[in-house]
Amino acid sequence: SKLLKPFVFRKYLDFGAFASMRDLKIQIQRDVNSKGMQDNIKLGRGGIREIEFIAQVFQLIRGGQDASLQIKPTLKVLALLKTKGLLPEKTVNELTEAYAFLRNLEHRLMYVDDAQTQELPKSDEAKARIAKAMNCKDWAAFLTQLNAYRSQVQYHFDETFSDANAGADQLETEKSIWNGALAEQESVLALQQLGFTDAHETLHRINTLHQSSRYLQLPELSRQRFDALMPHVLSLAATAPNPEATLTRMMDLLESVCRRASYLALLAEHPQAMHLLVKLCSSSPWLTSYLTQHPILLDELLDTRTLYAAPDFAAMRAELLVRLTESEGDIERQMDVMRHFKHAYVFRFAAQDINGELALETLSDYLSALAELILNVSLEIIWPNVKGKHLAKPKFAVIGYGKLGGKELGYASDLDVIFLYDDNAEVASEVYARFAQRINNWFNSLTSAGLLYETDLQLRPDGNSGLLVSSVAAFREYQLNKAWMWEHQAITRARFVAGDVSIGEAFEKIRIEVMVQVRDLDKLKLDVQTMREKMRATLHITA
Template structure:
């Protein structure tokens, strides 16, 4: 107790004013205050009027503050306890006062009734700032906003409007908490955050709040509402009503500039009022830590609901977990925040005043150093300065204006700016483009400047146009470094043009000029990727963390992440579908970034894309099943089987999915239930939403094709494969695999597959059917040009696939290892090793197949639909495939 008195004159006065407090403290010091204990204390006092209400609340505050401060100064509690207990005191006090004052007013005027609903109207108290975040300090103001759902009037004999009723309620509630009596006060109440500030009404209807924030809400009000939380009275849907104002659906990188401007205003006020020793608003203070946490909430909170939490320390932890801030930065910010909040509390313990200024008197300085655990003021000050310096450094790293931090090499030279602004014209402009390495300078400049003349550019808001004007010269400079600079610049310009009406995307590139460098490199490498990025500009966000962009994927973590996202959006089908599409597009884009950087072998890329499809299929099944009506079991006995490129793990960027659905469930209703599940899964995959689509699907390989059932039981599938399936369907089965759903059903499918593939077959009739099917395919894809079609022409990809499929079907009964779904390259090597074909030729064909796929992939990346090349480029590969075809089918036909 003596230590607390030395640190806090306020505590000394409190004890001297009421000797009974010390006795109470001795019996309760070992435990922190709880909401239940506070409520019980208040309920034990009879309150019949405003005077009694004020007395009870203030006497409770004295007891709470005494125990809380003594516990904190003696190391029995900590900063978390202080913030939580004071916030709880505020909530309990507001709720207790609201309950009594509401009753008194209703006895006088009647119950307020909504004019639309005809129902009783209730008062909603929103805590803003530190109260909303459950982070109050011991002498904190509480920032409040008062609201009620509907206008109308009371139903008493002395009727008044709901607005007047709730305004009277607001005034008496404020007085109950804020007014200074002989017992002191509870909390100072600040109402300046309400609509229209001090000039606005004390209580607003929900309709008025919605209209105000939709049409007049300012950026600083979005920042304030991040911590907005109903602390007394019912929510009545207010939180959901205002959520779109606070958290945008898109990634809102414009928040950087807004928060930067707000900090500048605060800094100007600090300078004007000489508040440099203020640990909240001054350099490296509490507010800077809060801004760092909250800017990420503003940017990403609409897309990631988990970031909509209130307490600053909780937000910092999430930023670390999500890789948005480095671990060391979060550790340093957390340590600094706790130190500064402890200091803030000790400053207020001195005299129970709302202050964040360092003291000037020697006695107060001595008390603060003692309370913070230091021998003297200078030792304390050294540590404080270290924390403030760290906070300032991290704040500047997050909020520095990119225009201020660019080096001379990064800033576009005047030439690029002059070209875009038309300060250079005619031959002079063309010559400048040529000097920058552009090969078609006149035409490229003409195309670029057509954007300057477009209605879309001219109609941009001023801030967006400023950002666009800053980005185009950077694009001119970056594109000039590419192998084909003209092509690269036009693609980047087209991308900027397509996103310019979404201010947040321009803001992203303006805030992160290095992202524009990556964009240029990616779109220069592939028109397909340029189009992909244009269709899904939200993927620009993926460019900000190059560690994640180029890291090897953790598919288990991705699976868990997608499941968590779907669970968090349960009940909102549209957002679930959009979120899954965003997830897929982001993953594909990360793979593509590694691909165009030359860091990904084609086989690895196909493995990645196939694993991604498996994850999406599995989570779609779980998500659809969880909301399927009439489902008869907790987990479905249902599986997705992949054929073709998915089955062979050879997916490309734009591949569709060849799939079938199987179930193994003897319940009478199983067929009907799984038919609905299969239909919904197919719809999930193929539906076009605002976020695009997941996959085109092809279900024609199911039993009986397009005329067959969408979903088959494993028994029906087995019977069909054994008795009715065509040879080409058995060929397809060589590349089939279980992709998603119930593993037990997948294992049953695999047993059926192996049994069918190992059936003894007459090689001569088998060969004749395979050759006939190949002829049909060839006729269906005629090539009348001079170029060689890598997929369909004789000696191409399809020939290799048919060779392998035939050999598997012909010999699997003798060599079970051929039933393993290893891919064509591995199977060719096995076939050669078994002596079923010439080993050297099989190896040569395997290499040809790898080369074909590599070329096919490169051509598709350049945007061409048909993969065709001059025959002389692949003559050796074609010859090898044709020779193996001849060897296999002339021997067996």
């Protein structure tokens, strides 16, 4: 089972499963038709197998990322798909009811013939027994009920596995441009008619992509998917306010992710996701770059309900802890889980921002709250693995400075933090230094999922030459007797963001004590002015 699991549940989202299972079902249906098995309630249309395929396709696509989907009972999988918003509640309810009916019928068919069968009976006597066993007054009433369930199942199966490109005999002009079927002048004219103002340069970029080594070296199936997508990209980009820029960003993105066939399959299977992707890329070069770095986020385009939903940070925390628990014992996997979580929510906030739904202050609040959530959960996950720990819960806190302290984080902001502890144990300084180092590595390590956050610890006492973590008492002593004026300026925006609340309260008292000190105003003005001039000189700015 352990050997097979990585091959069944892929590490990355596998949207190629749609096409594979669609083809498998077609083969089964051909076999059913050739053998006259249309009355088979398991293999025929609207039968048990179609319900199982619906459940299994989501397991195959997402099971590698979401271990909770690696379960076997079909009804439990359907319930999970409803909970996770992957299938509508009405769909799951109808499939569940149909599955129970069909399974009960299957058992009764076996009782009647005392054999392994899923075929409806032929004799009148057997039909009457089945109708009675299924609580129907006669065979006709039974068939009416059975056909209603099978029709529902068939409808939901077709909705799930419908081929987005089947019968699409449109976009002929765009196909001809991409495939090079038109002469150069004809292609230029066609691009102009579509809406591209710099048609010559646009055609040059299209031809460059078509002849690129990355495209030419794609496996045949991936190249077919790429070829199917590009006419849609051309058509949608042409309608954007900035068609040339939009097309360039989309081509760069697709060229970057095309080696991962699943991402091409995702866009091919979900046209609405492609529409939204073009809109986002048209609106933001930064977001295009973010998607290029983290293409797994394309999955977020599938459900606009979650994409544009206001964040529930308590629910988000619970969600993250569940995912981390599923990967318990695998630190590298946990680091990736946390990075995927952070990237997904940053992407959601960016999509809402582009959609005009977030004021700048609200966006900064969301990004700051996300960082605080991740810091708090990180402390909980890392502490149990710290060598030599002497307490079940650390007497340790993270203080946010700068943009984190002021709740002004942007998309690419780093985290200005310091670490404090309040523990008189002999081993405390050594253990908490080890803890702080683990936290720093956890955030700054570059894994296959990217970076979590860059942390900046320069604002700790004595800066880069100081200890990584300070006791509360040592921090107070430093701030009152040794700190520079700019350090007192920095503390005005600082606040407790994670860890032991009592240490946060102690820090706040120190902060206020520092801020209300009696000062020489002339010296204060001079110190601030001197620091400002140093900053300008560093940035090569003249007054």
